Amino acid sequence: MTTTTLAVLVPLLPFLGSVAGLLLGRTAPGLVRPLAVLPTLTAAVLAALVAARQGGGRAIDAATQLTPTGSVPIDLALHIDGFAALVAVLVGVVATCVQVYSTGYLRDDPRYPSYAALVSLFTSAMLLVVYSGDLMVLLVGWEVMGICSYFLVGHYWETPEARSASLKAFLVTKLGDVPFLIGLFALAADAGTFRITGVLGAVASGGLDHPTVIALLLLAGVAGKSAQFPLHTWLPDAMAGPTPVSALIHAATMVAAGIYFTARLLPVFAASAAAMTVLAVMAAITMVGSALAALAQDDIKRVLAYSTMGQLGYMAGALAVGDRGAAVFHLLSHAAFKALLFLAAGAVIHAAGTNSLTAMSRMSGLARRVPDAYWTMTVALLALAAIPPFAGFFSKEAVLVAAEHTALGERDVAPAGAGWTVLVAGLLTALLTAAYALRLWLRTFRGRGPEAPDHGRQPIAMTSVLWVLAIPSLGFGTTVTYLDDWFDGHALTPTLTTAVLGTGLAVAGAVITYAVWRTLATRTPVTASVPAPVPRVAHPDAEAGQVEAEALHLPRPAEDPADPGRALLGPLHGPAAAGFHLDAVYRTAFVRPVLAAASLVRFLDREVVDTYVRAAGNGAKGLGWLVRRAQTGNVQTYLSALLAGSVVLAIVAVALANAVAGA
Amino acid sequence: MTLAATTAAAHGFLSPTGVEVAFVLVGLATLGAALVTVTTRQLVHAALWLVVALGGLAVEYLLLTAEFIAWVQVLIYVGSVVVLLLFGLMLTKAPIGRSPDADSGNRPVALAVALAAAAALVWVVVDAFRTTWIDLDGPAQGSTDVIGQILFRHWVLPFEALSVLLLAALVGAIVLSRKKKEDER
Amino acid sequence: MHLAYPAVLAALLFAVGLYGVLARRNAILVLMSVELMLNAVNLNLVAFDVWLRDALHAGQALTLFTVAVAAAEIGIGLAIVLMVHRNRGTSDVDRLRDTREQPSAEEKAEAAA
Numbered sequence: 037m038t039t040t041t042l043a044v045l046v047p048l049l050p051f052l053g054s055v056a057g058l059l060l061g062r063t064a065p066g067l068v069r070p071l072a073v074l075p076t077l078t079a080a081v082l083a084a085l086v087a088a089r090q091g092g093g094r095a096i097d098a099a100t101q102l103t104p105t106g107s108v109p110i111d112l113a114l115h116i117d118g119f120a121a122l123v124a125v126l127v128g129v130v131a132t133c134v135q136v137y138s139t140g141y142l143r144d145d146p147r148y149p150s151y152a153a154l155v156s157l158f159t160s161a162m163l164l165v166v167y168s169g170d171l172m173v174l175l176v177g178w179e180v181m182g183i184c185s186y187f188l189v190g191h192y193w194e195t196p197e198a199r200s201a202s203l204k205a206f207l208v209t210k211l212g213d214v215p216f217l218i219g220l221f222a223l224a225a226d227a228g229t230f231r232i233t234g235v236l237g238a239v240a241s242g243g244l245d246h247p248t249v250i251a252l253l254l255l256a257g258v259a260g261k262s263a264q265f266p267l268h269t270w271l272p273d274a275m276a277g278p279t280p281v282s283a284l285i286h287a288a289t290m291v292a293a294g295i296y297f298t299a300r301l302l303p304v305f306a307a308s309a310a311a312m313t314v315l316a317v318m319a320a321i322t323m324v325g326s327a328l329a330a331l332a333q334d335d336i337k338r339v340l341a342y343s344t345m346g347q348l349g350y351m352a353g354a355l356a357v358g359d360r361g362a363a364v365f366h367l368l369s370h371a372a373f374k375a376l377l378f379l380a381a382g383a384v385i386h387a388a389g390t391n392s393l394t395a396m397s398r399m400s401g402l403a404r405r406v407p408d409a410y411w412t413m414t415v416a417l418l419a420l421a422a423i424p425p426f427a428g429f430f431s432k433e434a435v436l437v438a439a440e441h442t443a444l445g446e447r448d449v450a451p452a453g454a455g456w457t458v459l460v461a462g463l464l465t466a467l468l469t470a471a472y473a474l475r476l477w478l479r480t481f482r483g484r485g486p487e488a489p490d491h492g493r494q495p496i497a498m499t500s501v502l503w504v505l506a507i508p509s510l511g512f513g514t515t516v517t518y519l520d521d522w523f524d525g526h527a528l529t530p531t532l533t534t535a536v537l538g539t540g541l542a543v544a545g546a547v548i549t550y551a552v553w554r555t556l557a558t559r560t561p562v563t564a565s566v567p568a569p570v571p572r573v574a575h576p577d578a579e580a581g582q583v584e585a586e587a588l589h590l591p592r593p594a595e596d597p598a599d600p601g602r603a604l605l606g607p608l609h610g611p612a613a614a615g616f617h618l619d620a621v622y623r624t625a626f627v628r629p630v631l632a633a634a635s636l637v638r639f640l641d642r643e644v645v646d647t648y649v650r651a652a653g654n655g656a657k658g659l660g661w662l663v664r665r666a667q668t669g670n671v672q673t674y675l676s677a678l679l680a681g682s683v684v685l686a687i688v689a690v691a692l693a694n695a696v697a698g699a
Numbered sequence: 700m701t702l703a704a705t706t707a708a709a710h711g712f713l714s715p716t717g718v719e720v721a722f723v724l725v726g727l728a729t730l731g732a733a734l735v736t737v738t739t740r741q742l743v744h745a746a747l748w749l750v751v752a753l754g755g756l757a758v759e760y761l762l763l764t765a766e767f768i769a770w771v772q773v774l775i776y777v778g779s780v781v782v783l784l785l786f787g788l789m790l791t792k793a794p795i796g797r798s799p800d801a802d803s804g805n806r807p808v809a810l811a812v813a814l815a816a817a818a819a820l821v822w823v824v825v826d827a828f829r830t831t832w833i834d835l836d837g838p839a840q841g842s843t844d845v846i847g848q849i850l851f852r853h854w855v856l857p858f859e860a861l862s863v864l865l866l867a868a869l870v871g872a873i874v875l876s877r878k879k880k881e882d883e884r
Numbered sequence: 885m886h887l888a889y890p891a892v893l894a895a896l897l898f899a900v901g902l903y904g905v906l907a908r909r910n911a912i913l914v915l916m917s918v919e920l921m922l923n924a925v926n927l928n929l930v931a932f933d934v935w936l937r938d939a940l941h942a943g944q945a946l947t948l949f950t951v952a953v954a955a956a957e958i959g960i961g962l963a964i965v966l967m968v969h970r971n972r973g974t975s976d977v978d979r980l981r982d983t984r985e986q987p988s989a990e991e992k993a994e995a996a997a
Contacts, residue, residue, distance in 0.1 A: 669984025672805045672977055676812055676906050683815045690823055710886065719885050726893040733897055733920050737904030742913065749916050752897075756923050763890065765930045768947050772926075775951050780919060780958050787912045787962040791969040802907050803978040809906030817899030824891040831887035833935040840934050841944055854945045861952050868956030875963035878970070 039089045040098045043114050046082050046124060047163035047177075049075040050131070054156035061149025072152030073135045076159055080128025083163070087121035097169060097233060108224050115169025115232050118522030119364050123296055124166045126368050130288035130375045131159035133501045137379050138280045140495035151191060155284060158184040162289035166296065171220050171230040178216075178261070178293060182209050185290055189277040201276035208270040212260020219253025222246060223304065232300060239303040251304060251311030254297075255318070262294025262348050265322040269619055271345055272329075275337040279382030282337060286344040287375035295351045295367055299360035306358055309451050316356035316454035320461035323349030325616060327468035331475065331601040332612035335391050336381050339476050343420060344374055346465055350435050353458035358449025359438035361523030365516075366431035372508035373419040373428060376412055380502055383409035383494050384480060393476070394599065398485040405489075408499040410481055412506040417477050419509045421470040421542050429539070430513030433530035436462050436538055440531070466538045470545035475601050478553050552600040710832050718835060722762050729755030740801045742793045746784050753777050763833075765841030890931035897924035911965045911975040915958060922954045 053075030060067050090096055095117035102112060116124075135155060142148050161184060164177035183206070190202030224230045226245050227238035238244060258264070263271040271291070275282055285291060298305060298315075305311050323346050330342035347370045354363035385391045387406045388399065396402060403410040419428035439462060441447045442455030493499075520528050602609045611617060666673075710716075715723070732751035739745050753776040760769035839845070850858060897920055904917025926947045933943025969975045 664985045667983075667985040669981030670803075670805070670978045671980070672803055672809070672906055676805055676808045679816070679902065679906070680808075680812045683812060683819055687815075687819050690819070712886065716885065719889060722885060722889050726889065730893065730896055730900070733900045736920065737900055737908065737913075737917055742910060745913055745916060749919065752920065753923060756897075756927060759890065759893070759927060760930055762885075763930055763934050765934065765944055765947075768926075768930055768944055771948060771951055772923075775955055776919070776923070780955060783958055783962055784912055784916060787915075787965060790966055791910075791912065791975045793910065793912070800976075801909055801913065803909040803976075805978070806907045809903050812906060813899045813903035816902055817896055820895035820898065821892055824895050825888055828887040828891050831935065833885045833887050833931070834937075835885055835934070840937065840941070841930070845941065846944055846948075849941045850945055850948070853940050857945075857949060861949055865952060865956050868959050872959040872963040875960070876966050 039086055039096055039116075040114060042082050042089075043086050043096070043098075043116055043167055046079045046086065046128070047160050047167060049079045049082070050156040050160035050163065054153040054160060057149055057153035057156060061153065065149070068149045068152060069139050072156060073132070073139065076128065076135050076156060077132045079159070079163065080125070080132045083121070083124040083128040086116065087125050090116055090118070090121045095233075099169065099231070108228065108230060110172045110230050111170050112173060113169030113231055114167050116167060119296070119299060119360070120166050122368060122519075122522055123292070123364065124163055126371050127159065127162050127166060127288045127292075130371055130505075131155070131162075131284065133375060133379070133505055134280045134284045134288075137283075137382075137498050137501045138278075140497035141280055141382060142278060143495070147191065151188070151278070154184050154187050155281070158188065158284060158289055162293060165293050169232050171224065171232065171235070174232075174297070175217065175220060178257075178297075179213065181261075181290055181293060182206060182213065185209070185274070185285055188281040188285070189274045191278050191281065192276065195276065197273075198276040201270075201273040205270040205274045208267055209260040212257045212267050214256075215253040216257020216260070219250050219257065222250045222253065226250065235301065236303055239307055244304070244307055247304065247307035248310050251308045252314065254301070254304070255311060255315060258294035258298050258352075259318060260294070261297075262291045262352065263322075263345050264294070264318050264348065264352055265325060266618070268322060268326070268345050269615065269622065272333075272338050272341045272615060275335065275341050279337065279378055279385065282341070283375045283378035283382075286341065286378060287371040291344065291348055292367055292371065295348060295355065295363060298352070298355050299364050299367075302355060302358065302360045305355070306449050312356050312358070312450040313454050313457075315352055316450070316457045319349045319352035319356055320457045322346070323353065323461045323465040324468070327465045327472065328605065328608060328612045329615050331468060331472040332605055332609050334393050334613070336385065336393055336396070336476065336480065337378070337391055339393070339472060340374070340377050340381060343377075343469065343472065344370075346469060347374065347420075349465070350432060350462060353462060354435040354438055356450060356454050357438045357442040357458055358447060359434070359442075359524075359526055361520060361526050361528055362431070362434035362438045364523060365434050365519060365528055369419070369427035369431040369508070369512045372505055372512060373416040373426075376416040376502060376505035376509050377420065379498070379505065380406075380409040380413040380416065383498055383502070384413070386494070387489075389489060393479040397479045397483040397599075399483050399487065400485055401487050402483060403481040406494060408494065408502050412502040412509075413480075414477065415506050416509050417473045421473040421546065422466060422538060423470075423542060424535075424539060425513055427509050427512035430516045430528070430530060432462075432466070433535055433538060434516070434528040436466075436534040437528075437531050438526070440534055463537055463541055467541040467545040470542035471549040471604060472601065474546045474549045475553070475599075478550070478600070484557070549600050549604065552603050556600060556603060718762055722759060725755050725758045725762070729759065738802075740797045740799065741795075742788055742798060742801065743785070743795060746781055746788060749784070750777050750781050753781070760841070763841070764835055764839040766839060767841050767843045767846040769841075770843075887931060887935050890927055894924045894927040894931070897921075897927065909976045909978055911968070911977050912962070914977060915961050915965070918961075919954065919958065922950060926950055 053071050057068055057071045060071065095115060097113070097115055099111040099113035101109060135152065138148075138152065138155065142151060145151065158181060161177040161180035165174050165181070168174040168177060186202050186206040189205050190198050192198040193202070220230075223235060223244075227235045227243060229235065229238075239247075244250065256267070260267040271286075274285060277285075305315065326342040326345035326349065330339050330346065333339045333342060347366065351363040351366050351370070354360070354366060383406050384396070384402065387409070388396050388402055390396065415426065419426035422429045422432040424430075436459065438447070439455050439459040442450050443452055443459050444455075445452055447455075516528050520526060605612055614620075729752050732748045732755060736745050736748040736752055739748060753772060757769045757772040757777070760766075760772060901917045901919075901921030901924060904920060905914055908914050908917060929943040929947045929950070933941055933947075936943075965975050968980065972980065974980075
């Protein structure tokens, strides 16, 4: 088979698997698991094969036109360069892991068939986005992901949290997608084609008339999908979905799509210094703000969600300084360790019967209950905190190096101001990231109190996946010297300055957090003796998915004074825990006016428009009543009316004749 | 205007001929009988006053030299139609004497329509024919001889058709008014 | 003789017949009024025939036909009136109102109460 055929099969197989799963889900339950796992696995293998054949060399381009589409042609096009090949491998691997994990995690879920089919569809859409060489086809995958995320986040639709979270995810990403669509049209109008190669060619020859407008419009869509400030608010709430879905959305698909899209069309953005600066500021705000918020969260999955936003901020920052190699490198390594973090967190939540860090900190021995999750999560957290030699260290260093080069003027793709912004924010975030990573680890696995409950071992489907993902989290950094060939050719190796700065700050953050934790722990030793009721789920022995769904309902435990995050943040803790009240701001700025406008429209419709309608109806009814009164059945009345009319007509006729004769 | 003036001068309204005087007097009687016919509260009296009105009309026909029509009027209307109507009144058990409800509630409307129609018609007729003169001299135009001649020379076909119509009406009247036998119900 | 005399008399007779048709309650009286209207028309026909000296005497011939038709009409009409009277027990025109707008159920109940 040619490479092109293989590449076409990569998005097609999960799609077919999804369709088959939806069709056969009820009639043949035994086929659901193979239909969920096998196509995704095959797609991952094929993606790896495509990557091996492509080998980071010349981009593979293939196109076919289904039907003429007027002045701007839309092609079914493939454009596989090093970025696409590697990201597709990543998507395939993570999706396979998620599917395998889900077979254990949602073992007894009655909606598992549709869930698996939607995950397959999601994967297929992401692979389409990755491989597509045409912006319109890319948009199809982009929107399919949006609707799939709506269904998957709302998997536990019995709970109001999941319902509102799925709606929020859909609406907020759509809010970005509208300008995105307009931006795509503007781009195609300027470039005269939807083909990515054509667009990049037009940019290279300076063919764009409105680069800033286009770039800013596209950035809105990217911000919505990749959860960048100010359209990030859907991501923490999306935790209401099952944990594997969170892993999929946060690691490989959805959020990665925005970064990947920007990386693909980076020359378009780079054509406008203003857009690059906006992207840099956006990334900086997202990084620092999300890191602060992550430090204050109590829900383990929300901590991870905010950390995802922060890491996406790094990627956006790398793009803002014009180094897409670093961005995609961080995307790859982040995908590995963040998928691992979520999947491990799912196991931890299952074991602890709660998703609250405070509740976990009041039980001991959680690490012994879930040793696989404990060890792999430790690895992933070290990678997240960018401690060498874990994967996160190398990719984050690549970002910081690119920012440093731009700031010092060694690279001129982006303005120096953008470089400084990203560099400073990145270093500050490195400190905060280490702090919240350690806090998460300490609160989860170093709790003191009664023994954690024992539910036996996790299913092999869940634990094995954790170890599979631990390998890239641990060792992906070693590939750094080979990777630059696949990307633009910039060196991705760390330099001494940023390595020392970044690692030093990370270690400093970790040390401070640990010190505070120790101090608080010794100062408040009574925590264990106080019979604080730890809220737990009702069916701790049930399968993991059900435990998580029930955990969504648990009451939040009271604020824990032993939380190092509270001490570290001080007065910032309250706002940070609430996501800096951005939701409230949006509520007053957008939701309330929209609701008010809706009620106004309803009033206009009910009271004003309907009045006319009702008046028309009542008028006809009244006339009918009057005319009905005339139907007396008395022949003489009818005849009288008839003859009176005749007389009147005759008089009029005569009068008219006289008038005409007289005139 | 001049033509009207000459004819009007020749036969002024203020110098009526004897025929005209007779016509107007009989006409007033006819009109009065008709009015009583439509206003009286005694149903049988209405039929009898109708006889007067129709008879008066027969006299008017005579004055217009339509002799044959006049006799036909007397024969058919006074002789048969009114008799028929009287039979009808009896068969429908019409009350003898004054019946208070001879007029329906539609009376004011009827009055208005009738007055308007009368006013309009009279106005138009007078406006159109106030100077027209009928020359009644010469041989009678409606003698039996003349009518017989033209009826059986020129109007034979309609006359025969009319006989079929009358036959049909006869059959219809019999069918309608025949009492069904008890076992047919 | 002025044509206006018979013409005005015919018009007035017609109006009187009209009033009778519209105002009388008994169907046989209505038929009488119809006869009056027919006779008004006949008078017109005769008068104009005499005035025009028509060679065919169409007016008088038509009068004869009208008389015959009127006789037929009165026969049929009386037959109908008789049948209605037999079936309904009345020959009052304004009480034969089966084609009127039927009152709804509650109005009927009110009327019954």
